[in-house]
Amino acid sequence: MSRNSLIYILTTLLRMMTLLVAISIVTFMLVMSSPIDPIDAYVGSESNISQEQRDNVAEYWGLNKAPAERYLIWAGNLLEGDMGTSITYRLPVSQVIAERFKASCILMGVAWVLSGLLGFIMGILAGVNKGRKLDRVLKTFCLTLSSAPTFWVGLLILMVFAVNLKWFPIGLAAPIGKLASDVTIWERIHHLILPAFTLSIIGVSNIALHTRQKIIDVLESDYVLFAKARGESTFSIVKRHGLRNIMLPAITLQFASFSELFGGSVLAEQVFSYPGLGNAVTQAGLKGDVPLFLGIALWSALFVFVGNFLANIIYGIVDPQIREGNAHG
Structure with missing residues (x-):
């Protein structure tokens, strides 16, 4: 391992530790300032217990x-x-986080992949068809989604596909009254589709709009205009000249969206009663559960930090010039 790589790793670990300490202090102060009395939440506000109890x-x-x-x-x-x-x-x-993170990890993972792929494809289609009907439709769709609250979108999807059409279950991660060992993979997927779809479409707009602008910039550049003059097709231009230039910004946004993804999962899990970390952090906040709230806050910060760290590694894989620059920096 080179000296520069070692310095980079140590600096990253120091930043991570500083971030976790700062988040734990701020989170603790916020919970302490909450008007919720954890004793009342524990015993029940209507419970008539003595002061000694x-x-x-x-x-x-x-x-x-x-x-x-x-x-x-x-x-x-x-x-x-x-x-x-x-x-x-x-x-x-630690046990609560481990159990809940499994469910949240599947939900966020599926939503993250879907939002990235759909947003990237939609952005390319909109940019290539700039000013045409497809571009206007996709841009309007993305702008509408970016201004729509996750909670509202989730309720709308729930009402249409679960209540009215009855294509999907209303909530939870598995059928009610069934042992976990008896639940099939298809039943779990069936319960996962609506919350994952809700969470994914919220993250589509940022990737799509950013990718659209980047592909437009590429297509209007001098070297692309020269390639068009030589008779090169739009598909070939996008494939040879566009993908690498627009992939790095898309990766940056996608990995940076980890925090938004976690925040969105809190609302999506509440709407669909999905038993993940988002649901647990809501319960912790409502009941003044300081240890659980702090634990989830630290875990989510670590989750986002690792995501951004992985993005830096992937940059070098996607663009060798960055890797070479880091090696000689």
Whole structure:
């Protein structure tokens, strides 16, 4: 491993650690400022328990300590590999995240691939047909999607395809009342289609509009005009000159969309009652579950950071000039 590569890796790890510490502090302060009382959320706001019982609950979960002390205790346990226990699920936070991330990872992975492919193809089609009917239709579609809230789009899709047409189940990740071992792969896919479709079409517009503009810039460049003068077809021009120039910006946007994808999954999972991390973080926020909220916040930040790190690696694969530049930098 070269010296430059080692410096880059160490710098990246330092940035990641700094980011995680900052996010944990900000997240903890936001949860502490929430008007939700975790004791009321734990026992139920209508529950008539004595003050002594409330004090026992607070002592059991460490809620009677000062905020700064609670954070330092949590941070110390985290360094030892203990993310704490979820007040909501009464399970270790690491276990809750591991179980929920499996479902969210499948949902976000499918939506991420679909949004990237559809957005890239739509952007090329719109750019090649600039000013024509297809371009106007695709551009209007993308602008409408970019201004539409994920929650509203999810409800609309749910009403049309699940309630009215009854083509898909209303929610959940598997049929109700069926053991997990008895659920078939086709049943899981059937329950996955609507939330994945909802999440994917939200991310299509950014990729499509950006790719459209990039392909237009390429097609209007001097070397492409010269290629057209030589009689080269549009397909050949896009394939030989356009793809590499528009692929890097598309990859940048796609990997940068990890944070938006995670945020969108929170709303999509709520609409479709999908048992993933998004659903868990909503429950943690509503019940003042500090350990779970902090754990998911750190995990999502790590998820986004790794995505951006992978993008830098893929740049070198897609464009060898970048790889050579890094090697001699």
